[in-house]
Amino acid sequence: MDNNSHEGPLTLGVDCGGGGIKATVLDASSFQIAPALREPVPYPLPPSKLLSLVAGMAKQLPTFDRITLGMPGMIRHGIVVHTPHYICRSGPRTKPVPELMSQWQDFDMQGALSKKLDVPALVLNDAEVAASGIVTGQGLEFFMTLGTGLGTALVDRGVLSPHLEISHAPMRWGLTFDDVLGEHERRRLGDSAWSRRVLRAIELLYPVIRWDTIYIGGGNASRIVPTVRERLPEANFVSNAAGMSSGVRAWSLSGR
Template identity: 35%
Template sequence: MPTRKKTAASRKTSAKKVVAKKAAAKKVAAKKVAAKKAAATRRPNAAASKKATASRKSAPAARQPAGGLNARDRILAIDIGGTGLKAAVIDGNGKMLSERVRVATPHPCTPEQMADTLAKLVKPLLEQHHPTRMSMGFPGVVRENRVLTAPNIGDEGWHGVPLADMLAKRVGGLPVRMINDAEMQGLAAIEGHGLEFVLTLGTGAGTALFRDGELMPHLELAHHPVSKNRTYDEYIGGHARESAGDKQWNKRVEKIIGVLERLVNYDRLWIGGGNAANLKFDLPANVAIVSNAAGIEGGARLWHPRSVRETRQFSDADLRK
């Protein structure tokens, strides 16, 4: 039989084990409580993070600028007309980042005078916005950044003039592209489907043709006879409107729309230029007037490779090479 001393000792040992187990259980419970508190303090941040992730997934993706550009590109866009010279800084989507500045076109005007006048016009834009590229629209035939004809500027002495490079040297060597002004306006107006034709009504009559968003080789219809040996320029240009009056001029433009529809079989006709605001007759359903600011806004899409591929004007834009 066990002695009384051993029995007492065993009781003490058992009691110590019970106490130790209770202490251990309390520690475990305390850790669980602490863990729950920590989780509770973290939960709002986790929820917020989850909500932010969900909102990012549901939010529409920001529109990307035209191919070859990035969101920080700023384009100095210049619209050269027979009456006025306009310029502004735009982003890669054609959105205006500056006010549009304007001066009258000098007449008569040599290439050097034109380059000097444009450099003076854009100087404040350069100082304030620091553009990274330059786009130019010119009222005549343009190939490889060179002017071939300038009927509303003073044609003599303009053939083969590298006006784009002349201006680039005056404004810090910006990368530059130059096309016909109606074509640059069309780049901002077109929807990119089927055959789209652009007619600009300004000092002269500018034209441009696009197929599925790509610019086609330039057709200088402005100098093609359309009525009694009168060219488009002479028939519906600015001087024709002044001499014939608004009523007769409107009849002529309406006739020309019918001529172009039969000639081109376009899906959509876009009419721009300063005199488009003087049209008074009802336009056909597939004909629309575009903002005069499109002549500048199209400068962004001029840097999109597909927009100029078919013209073969810019070798670096030819995707077929």
Template identity: 35%
Template sequence: MKNTPSPLKILSIDIGGSHIKATILNKKGELKMDYDKIVTPAPASPENLIKAIKTLVKNFPSYDKVSVGFPGYVRNGIIHTAPNLDTKLWEGVDLSKKLGEALGKPTQVVNDADMQGLGVVKGKGLEMVVTLGTGFGTALLMNGHLLPHLELAHHPIKDADTTYDKYIGEKALEKEGKERWNKRMQKVFKVLKTVFNYDTLYIGGGNSDLLTFKLDKNMKIVTNADGIKGGARLWVNEAESKTKRKVATPAK
């Protein structure tokens, strides 16, 4: 009698400036449990962050692979910037390798907005994903395939010293209040529409719920639960792969 292989189970982790969220997915991106979260440690050093993740997932069901969305510039699993966690602590850290060793499972790490993009897009035309949280995350996809990541958050929007992060990030929202922040968001969306001429814009992140103005028909608010599903797309088979990423496989 043939042994039926057990279904692939993926631990999908979203690292944010305020919280770390995680769930278990099947290969279709369907949640096998409600996602759980823990406060992002301070200081958010690699050691503290990995310790927090291990605490968060210690009572989770078993899983086979790990997908991680990280708030910064990531290439081949290595962190290059982490503006909301302290780049000085993270620059050059191979998080894919470190977390793979800590959890004992093959691990992929990508930018958090890129992972959310893989979870929410329809795969039709040029689709853009933005996340409104501690900072401003962005991802671009063409027909469901990730395009090279751009750290638009650090580009000036108002003057040489005022980046998108400073203009519409969490600190700007707290300082300026919801009404002025919404006016700023209207300006930002106008810029994005002009610059990228996207077919669809998806808006995620915790502060997306605070938008009070009417969105265009090709703009859609998505949830964290939608975004975390992107973790499954990192593990589709090679023929279907939407992105090529370094995979850290723990030493046996």
């Protein structure tokens, strides 16, 4: 494909989830100029393996000028403070591996990625990347994703706020939001009961955040049943493709 026909800079957008990694190349208007690739997450997953996997996917796509990567966990200035899935032996909710925990803690993913691919890199929490392409820049906007677990992002007047791992906060019965709303619980409970839990989570979070606008995305957003959606008239449901397609706008919202 002729990259000269697309307005630059061209951005490699990578969305890293608990089960799969998706990547594509976007022009300056966030238009996808190549078919998206998807690879399953290979566990166990040290940082070096994730870097090699992303580099391998990049070789299959058109050339690009920079990369935006979203991944689960607490990411601060491109450094992994904590990631919940990639420290586990066989995937989400399996036993953490001490060696992986030490490898991931304080790992400079942004610096390593930039060095690996020889382009500027931006690494954020995956929900923050997804939110970047959705928000309007008006007021306080809260974005939540429902998938393997709960992801959240907060944007104040078009600026990403410091990331809070709301998913790890206690929700009920000594369990976290992640424990109560994750895919494992949706499968166990069924969509109707799980949807009522999502509604309860929103009711609990609103007094703490008092957002002006709320967006709900992620692979399981479509699983929320109509009876619960009717009780969320102000919620905006968004496409699950936002994790990749938001890679362009994430640069401006993060001040880069």
